[in-house]
Amino acid sequence: xxxxxxxxxxxxxxxxxxxxxxxxxxxxxxxxxxxxxxxxxxxxxxxxxxxxxxxxxxxxxxxxxxxxxxxxxxxxxxxxxxxxxxxxxxxxxxxxxxxxxxxxxxxxxxxxxxxxxxxxxxxxxxxxxxxxxxxxxxxxxxxxxxxxxxxxxxxxxxxxxxxxxxxxxxxxxxxxxxxxxxxxxxxxxxxxxxxxxxxxxxxxxxxxxxxxxxxxxxxxxxxxxxxxxxxxxxxxxxxxxxxxxxxxxxxxxxx
Amino acid sequence: xxxxxxxxxxxxxxxxxxxxxxxxxxxxxxxxxxxxxxxxxxxxxxxxxxxxxxxxxxxxxxxxxxxxxxxxxxxxxxxxxxxxxxxxxxxxxxxxxxxxxxxxxxxxxxxxxxxxxxxxxxxxxxxxxxxxxxxxxxxxxxxxxxxxxxxxxxxxxxxxxxxxxxxxxxxxxxxxxxxxxxxxxxxxxxxxxxxxxxxxxxxxxxxxxxxxxxxxxxxxxxxxxxxxxxxxxxxxxxxxxxxxxxxxxxxxxxxxxxxxxxxxxxxxxxxxxxxxxxxxxxxxxxxxxxxxxxxxxxxxxxxxxxxxxxxxxxxxxxxxxxxxxxxxxxxxxxxxxxxxxxxxxxxxxxxxxxxxxxxxxxxxxxxxxxxxxxxxxxxxxxxxxxxxxxxxxxxxxxxxxxxxxxxxxxxxxxxxxxxxx
Numbered sequence: 001x002x003x004x005x006x007x008x009x010x011x012x013x014x015x016x017x018x019x020x021x022x023x024x025x026x027x028x029x030x031x032x033x034x035x036x037x038x039x040x041x042x043x044x045x046x047x048x049x050x051x052x053x054x055x056x057x058x059x060x061x062x063x064x065x066x067x068x069x070x071x072x073x074x075x076x077x078x079x080x081x082x083x084x085x086x087x088x089x090x091x092x093x094x095x096x097x098x099x100x101x102x103x104x105x106x107x108x109x110x111x112x113x114x115x116x117x118x119x120x121x122x123x124x125x126x127x128x129x130x131x132x133x134x135x136x137x138x139x140x141x142x143x144x145x146x147x148x149x150x151x152x153x154x155x156x157x158x159x160x161x162x163x164x165x166x167x168x169x170x171x172x173x174x175x176x177x178x179x180x181x182x183x184x185x186x187x188x189x190x191x192x193x194x195x196x197x198x199x200x201x202x203x204x205x206x207x208x209x210x211x212x213x214x215x216x217x218x219x220x221x222x223x224x225x226x227x228x229x230x231x232x233x234x235x236x237x238x239x240x241x242x243x244x245x246x247x248x249x250x251x252x253x254x255x
Numbered sequence: 256x257x258x259x260x261x262x263x264x265x266x267x268x269x270x271x272x273x274x275x276x277x278x279x280x281x282x283x284x285x286x287x288x289x290x291x292x293x294x295x296x297x298x299x300x301x302x303x304x305x306x307x308x309x310x311x312x313x314x315x316x317x318x319x320x321x322x323x324x325x326x327x328x329x330x331x332x333x334x335x336x337x338x339x340x341x342x343x344x345x346x347x348x349x350x351x352x353x354x355x356x357x358x359x360x361x362x363x364x365x366x367x368x369x370x371x372x373x374x375x376x377x378x379x380x381x382x383x384x385x386x387x388x389x390x391x392x393x394x395x396x397x398x399x400x401x402x403x404x405x406x407x408x409x410x411x412x413x414x415x416x417x418x419x420x421x422x423x424x425x426x427x428x429x430x431x432x433x434x435x436x437x438x439x440x441x442x443x444x445x446x447x448x449x450x451x452x453x454x455x456x457x458x459x460x461x462x463x464x465x466x467x468x469x470x471x472x473x474x475x476x477x478x479x480x481x482x483x484x485x486x487x488x489x490x491x492x493x494x495x496x497x498x499x500x501x502x503x504x505x506x507x508x509x510x511x512x513x514x515x516x517x518x519x520x521x522x523x524x525x526x527x528x529x530x531x532x533x534x535x536x537x538x539x540x541x542x543x544x545x546x547x548x549x550x551x552x553x554x555x556x557x558x559x560x561x562x563x564x565x566x567x568x569x570x571x572x573x574x575x576x577x578x579x580x581x582x583x584x585x586x587x588x589x590x591x592x593x594x595x596x597x598x599x600x601x602x603x604x605x606x607x608x609x610x611x612x613x614x615x616x617x618x619x620x621x622x623x624x625x626x627x628x629x630x631x632x633x634x635x636x637x638x639x640x641x642x643x644x645x646x647x648x649x650x651x652x653x654x655x656x657x658x659x660x661x662x663x664x665x666x667x668x669x670x671x672x673x674x675x676x
Contacts, residue, residue: 038581038582040559040582041582041604044642047642048642048644048647051643051644052644162644162645163644163645163648166640166643166644166645166646167645169637169639169640170630170637170640170645173634173636173637174634177633177634177636181636185636185639188639189639194643195639195640195643198641198642198643199639202641202642218638218639
């Protein structure tokens with residue numbers, strides 16, 4: 001399994017895309033820290049960028065890589081290896097390279113300029129988002145053999161999680177605004193890894209505003225130790241669930 | 256006729272003589288020491304035996320003082336903070352005579368309950384009172400000034416009896432009084448730190464009011480008062496001021512008032528005040544105002560608040576000039592479409608305009624109300640979408656083609672960089 005991951009990692013490194021991605025993240029985060037006097041403001045800007053760029057790059061890059069490396073996968077399938085091992089190997093290889101890129105591009109500047117609880121939360125939720133969207137990409141890739149369709153699905157997934165879902169939430173909140181929604185919003189937040197990550201980071205930053213209103217609900221829930229364990233486990237579920245579904249599909253798939 | 260004049264002159268000399276006599280006697284006012292080993296051992300009997308304008312020096316020790324009534328002009332000085340204890344039975348000291356000075360006393364343990372406003376020091380219907388450097392612990396009301404004038408309350412430290420409970424009294428309460436100076440006091444653990452009602456021409460200066468159950472400062476119907484250099488922090492709901500005209504609040508700090516219904520400063524039905532040089536930081540809402548007219552907000556700093564200003568549509572003719580708005584989640588929120596207030600030359604960190612002629616003033620107006628703040632105002636749960644990409648998109652779309660946000664709510668000449676203080 002790890003041998004496959006190693007080959008995947010070397011292959012990704014050779015393609016230079018990952019290096020460009022690392023440099024891009026590094027320049028953005030360093031730039032935001034250097035040209036912005038207020039650290040908390042730059043953290044917020046970095047967060048906004050992370051919440052859009054990381055899911056997009058992770059999902060599109062992984063899907064493309066998966067399809068481009070399909071011959072390699074087919075070669076591996078001819079070997080005495082279980083399909084589960086192959087998918088996991090691919091996943092770990094892509095994940096390792098993208099997480100490394102993230103840690104160098106965003107992690108290092110944060111460690112230099114804002115090594116505190118907020119920084120830690122940003123790094124952790126960034127890693128979780130990367131893994132989640134790679135996992136979703138694997139799902140999109142095994143779902144169909146057609147490359148264009150696969151990339152289309154993954155783009156649609158990104159679009160759904162980063163834009164459409166929030167609009168749906170607005171609609172739900174508007175429709176049920178006469179009802180107490182304390183528990184519902186926590187469930188709604190858990191159903192989208194991007195929202196979950198954002199709320200956890202914001203609770204470390206914009207507590208004042210969130211505190212004032214229904215934010216007290218979030219603060220009470222996500223701010224507690226239980227909430228922390230809850231959100232971490234939800235994130236892990238978001239990583240594992242699409243991956244295990246794709247393994248299941250891939251096992252039964254007629255190649 | 257001549258007789259009458261001679262009589263008049265005689266009377267004048269006589270009255271002069273008597274005046275001199277009184278002055279001489281007055282100058283000979285005694286100083287009485289009270290302590291466990293002194294001739295006077297008891298505080299209450301010492302007051303009973305004292306003459307007018309005497310000075311009573313209380314040595315260090317514990318004295319019972321169950322509603323000691325001071326009914327003549329006296330100066331009472333404590334050495335090393337002698338403890339006056341009401342043993343939770345009644346008030347500690349009631350002042351009902353003019354010209355009383357209370358200095359350096361440690362006043363403790365009033366009764367509690369709602370039948371009477373039990374106070375550590377109650378001042379009632381008198382003039383020329385000084386209360387200086389006293390410590391008040393475990394009192395329902397700390398210093399209670401009622402119907403008095405020309406009172407100085409300075410350098411006192413007041414601790415209420417309940418932390419986090421609602422049945423406490425106020426730290427410094429001034430009711431229906433005139434010309435009171437409240438300076439350098441520290442009030443904590445009460446219902447309201449400083450409370451004024453019908454108190455005119457008062458100066459509230461350099462006080463620290465913190466961790467009070469309700470408000471740090473609360474006043475109503477108290478015209479022509481001035482508040483300078485006070486710090487109000489960590490209070491249950493901040494500072495609330497209502498129904499008052501011509502108030503000046505200068506260089507105060509409103510800090511860390513967090514919570515569901517908290518704000519830095521609540522203004523309700525205020526008219527013609529000046530709010531200048533204040534710092535509002537880390538409050539859920541820095542200023543929330545309702546029915547307040549002709550107020551001037553100048554040179555204030557609004558930093559890292561949830562909302563900087565929440566201004567109801569029934570506020571008119573208010574001006575906001577030369578303020579800094581930085582790091583606030585929402586700069587402003589309102590509940591209507593009409594806005595008859597002037598915003599000019601403020602610095603807004605969210606301003607995205609340009610300055611072509613380099614006069615440091617932005618060329619396009621800034622609208623501090625965002626679509627999202629209108630949404631959150633109507634659907635509070637939508638706060639979970641704070642800083643989401645979708646919300647940014649909606650805000651941008653709304654900014655270009657305004658349809659929901661009030662168009663009249665604008666800063667016509669926003670500054671490009673922060674005002675230096």
